[in-house]
Amino acid sequence: MTSSPDLLERSARTAARLLGPWWNERTRRVLFAVVITAGFVVGLVLGLLQVYDREVLDVGEPRVRVEGLTATVQVTVRNTSEDVAYCPVVGVAALDRDGLDLAKAIALPDLGDARLAPKASTNFVGVLTGISRQDFDEQLSEYAAFVEQENPCP
Amino acid sequence: MVLTPAATERISSLTPTLTPRPKFHVTRKLVGVWKWPLVLLTAVYTINVSDQFLLSSMFPLLKREFGLSDTALGILSGSYLISVTLGTVPFGALADRYSRTRIIAWGTAAWGVTMIFTGMASGFVMLLLGRMVLGLWDPCDNPTSQSLLADYYPVNQRSKVMGIYQMGQLTGFFLLPIGGLMGQAWGWRATFFFFALPAFVVALLSWRLPEPVRGVQERRHQRLESDERATIPSRFQSIPVVEAYRHILRCRSYTASLVSSAVGSLFFGGIGVWTPTFLIRYHDLDIAEATTALSVVAVGGLVGVLTAGNLADFLTHSGYTSARIGVAGIARLISAPLFIAAFLVGYTPLMLVLLSFGALFLVAAIPPLNAARVDVLHPDLRGRGTSLDAVTQSLASAASPVIYGAIADASDLRTAYMVLIPLAALAGLILMTFALASYRRDEQAVQAMVRREHAEHMAGLTGAAPPAASAKAVQAPPPARPRPEADPAGADESGSEVQDAARGDPLLHIEGLDFSYGPIQVLFGIDMTLPEGGCHALVGRNGVGKTTLLANIGGLLHAQSGRMFFRDQDLVGIPPEQRAKLGITLMAAGQSMFGSLSVRDNLWFGAYPFAGSSSLVGSRLEEVLDVFPALGSRLDQRAGTLSGGEQQMVALGRALVAGPELLLIDELSLGLAPTVTAELLKVVERIAALGTTILLVEQSIGVALSVADSVFFMDRGRVSELGPAAALDADELTRRLLEGQQ
Structure with missing residues (x-):
């Protein structure tokens, strides 16, 4: 036993x-x-x-225009700070169903420079290329925009 | 002829009233049990499943914050799966050794702490460490909970219970979108912190759950009386891990279910990953539509989980003793053609309907199979057995999407489905051949082990020698016991528990049985336990209810109240034909056979339980003709032209063809000459010596005492056990019988 x-x-x-x-x-x-x-x-x-605890730079919902296999992504970034100006680096990406990048690009301000004064907003635009037809049809799930670097302006 | 109303009323009052059988509660999930442990353990399952895909929904956020590459994210996912696999086996071993409620409580609390730690991660290394540790805690609940549920809930409701528990997994998946929304709104860290909170609550509640004794439901099921809080030792409590797994894998039905699940997982492990792609590629849906369609299909799975558990228990209750394996096997077999049709049709709505039904049947196999797996494992091995199954399924499920991808690359995705779907049918086939054939034997072996351990435990408490019963005793009926010597102490001391255990396992147990013919009550709270093996006589005057009792045991009449168990099988509600399949055969009084049919045809009628196998019927007939060689030359003769003794032989032979474990004989000697009766009694002794237990109803005390090992006395609808026949005096018994004393 x-x-x-x-x-x-x-x-x-x-x-x-x-x-x-x-x-x-x-x-x-x-x-x-x-x-x-x-x-x-x-x-x-x-x-x-x-x-x-909110991010000081508020990134809005990305807006997308697709032409062929090229996607142009526009996003509004707002500086919520009361007294600090930021010069952010903004990125956009096309994501697959697992949340992984299919394509990624740096977005640039559509007007003027990247300086965001306190309480100011600016539109950033990025162009995503290099996505295959098959990935476009089967894998591409959503577009995302994000602040790569906040960068307080000197 | 016109009957007066009074005559009609009198006739109807004398007509046996077949009372309706107690209904099986299909719609009510659990009857008469404490539901809180099931609710809580299902909640634990939901919480543990909820994080499995939480990380992947946070990938975009993690990438941005930590700048992780896709490879790094892949490592995070893979490390978690490896940890889960590594953690499952130790938790299974712990579940068989230590307090299961504490394992769940500590494991879930640790899970919550690790979620908070992960939420505080400052880089990839901390994230990786958090995920790996989280993976180790994740399997604290599944093997442990299944073992616990088997001890919390009755054996006959086990499939239902497993079905409800399985809902926890589906609910966990449905929580995933909530995690995604929280991540979007408040960030990934907040999601991890908030997901950890319910874990602490359920951990605290789990701590407060009572720890049931392992195997207590098996003991209740077999009506083994003992202190239910007492732990009964078994040899599996202290054996090394390797030996335990060796024993588990020797259980044929368990191994078959293990292989079946692994084979099935190779197919359905990849469905979730590849079906959205299939819908996009072949049905022109966009990604959002495909994902939504797949969640609709998941509802089919929810329906399958809930209904299959109920169905399997209902069929088991109706006498299909291997229904848990049968339902699981058939469900998998049916799912295969539905999936094939679904992935062949071009019309999308039809495809989704077929896919939903396929998912319904696929998932329907899980609860009864989990219940069956628990049934065939000793209570001290269930944690390890369940964990082994979980590991096998995890590995097969992990390999599945890769196999789909490889076939799709070599050919196309539809071909991949066509190649892999037959694995579902193969999984069902494995269950229907290997597991179905051995489930009943394995399950009874476990019940026998529990009985033996209980008997040894009771004998240890009272200082008596333990019985020599073994698991094999259930599979092969024991030879007839030698006639007991006269007990100088008389028959009155035959009812003690130790003696009950020592003289063999109870084959039939009746408790508080009441039966009325209309307003006339005939049986009054019958309590009776019939040990396995030997010949037992039920004597009593004419009209005291002997035949009525036999008809109740045989299923021809149904008692208004009381319980009846044949081995571990509750007989309430089981129709006579199913009782015959279980091994109970009734030979009615008065040369009950079909006089206009030949002897051969009469014997064939007895072979009803083996109707599907002519070879088996043939061999059974040969065995019967060995017992009754006189019938061999008269097989084609009309049974009605035989002598009274020969007609009784035909009736007895017909009962024997069914290969009964319990043979109920009503008035064997009725209307026969003493010399013929003596010949038949020799046959009865021979049948008993071959291992069949006999309950013989007799008015003739001499006949009863000449053949029976023990005697039950019946008077005015009540039964008492008089004890060994050898200790009884025929004249005294006759006097008591005539005076109606018990």
Whole structure:
């Protein structure tokens, strides 16, 4: 009926010996309560901080015009800062169904330079090329725009 | 002839009323059980599944923030899958050894902590570490929960339970879009933080779940009485891991289901990945339409999961003892032509309908198969068995999209489907051949192991010697026990638990059986346990309910209340033809045979349970003619022209052709000369010696005592056990019988 203890049993015994007599049901319960409480509180606080911690440069929804296998993506970027001007580098990309890039390009301001004064908005335009016909038809899922670098203006 | 109303009423009051069978609750998911553990474990499953694809939906955000290459993202995905595979086996071993509720509680809490850690990642290395550790915690729930559910819920509702549990996986997938929206609105970190929160809640609730004793439902199912909180030791609790897996793989129906799932996964592992491409390529849908269409198909899977569990339990309840394997096998077989049709048709709506039904049948196989897999594994091996299956399926599912891609590159995508869909049929075929043939035997072997361990445990508590029963005892009926010696203490001490265990496993157990013919109650709370093997007599005066009791056991009448178990099978609601297939055969009183038919045809009628196999019927007939050589020369003679004794032989022979495990004989000696009766009794002894358990109803005390090992006494609708026949005095018994004393 009985056999020599296997690796699992030996590990459990060694762990119990190392932990000593204080490792009992009561300490396990206390530790679990601490992990649960701390985990929940930390997760909630960090989550809420993320919700209220907005990016200073707000990137709008990309607008797309497709001609053949070329997609032109335009996006509005708004500086939400009250007092700092930014000179951002903005990128656009075509994404496949797994969220991976099919094509990627740097978007440039359609008017003037890339300087975004406090509370100002500018349109950036990028041209995506090099996507195959098959990828265009079967893989291309969405277009994305993003701030590559925020770059506060000197 | 015109009957007066009074006469009509009198006749109807004497006519047996077949009361309706208790209905099986198809629509109610679980009857009379505590549902909270199932709800909670399903929620744990949902949470653990929800993160499986969460990372990929965050890829664009992660790329932008960390500047990751596509290769780096691929490593993140792959490392997670490797960790899940590595973590599954240890968690399976832990689930068989330690408190399962604590494993789930700690595992889920650790999962939540790791999600927060991942959300705080400052670079690729932290992300990678987070994903790998997360993958290790992920499998804390699946093998553990299935083992727990098997011990929380009754054996006869196991498929239903697994069906509801399986919904957790589908619900987890439906949470994915929510994660995507959260990521868009609040960033990927917030998504990880918020997804971690419910894990802490369910971890806390899991901690508070009571830990059921392993195998408690098997003991309840077999009505083995003991302290349900007591852990009954088994040899599997301390055997090394390798030996445990060796034992698991020796279980033929388990191995067949393992192979079937792996083969099936090679096909359906790639469906989710490649079907949107197929819809775009062959049906001119755009990507959004294809993705939406696929989610509609997933609803078919949800329906399949919920209905198949119910159906399998219903069929098992109706007497199809291997229905769990049968439903799973047939579902996979049916899914194959539906998928082939779906991927051949050009009309998109029809394709989607066929695809939905294909998915319905494909997913329908999962709950009954999970239940069957648990059924055939010892309660102390279920965690390891389930984890092994999970690993096999993961590996096959991971390989599947690659195989689709390779075939599509070599030919085209439609060809890939046509090549791989037959694997679903092959998976079903494996179940219908290998698993179906051995499931019942494997399941009964587990039940027998639990019985033996229970008996050893009880014997240890009372200091009595444990019984020598073994698992094989269930597969092959034991030889007839030698006639017990006269017990000087008399018959009154025969009812103790230890003696019950020592004299063999109960074959038939009746509890509180009430039966009425209309307003006239005949059986009053019958309690009776019939051990396996030997001949047992039921004696009593005329009209006390002996024949009615036999008709209830045979399924010709249905009791208004009470329970009846044949081995582990609940007989309530099972029709007579199914009881015959289970091994219960009733030989009615008074030369019950078809007088106008030949002896051969009469015998053929008894072969009903083997109607599909003429070779088996032939061999059974030969065995019967060995027992009754006198019938051999009269096979073509009309049965009605035989003598009374020969007619009784035909009736007995017909009952024997069915190969019963329990033979119910009503009034064997009725209307026969003593010399003929003596000849028939020799045959009855021989049948018992061949391993068939016999319950013989007799008015003649002399006949009963001359052949029976033990005697039950019936009077005024109640049964009491008198004990070994050798210890009884025929004259005293006759006097009690005439006076109606018990």
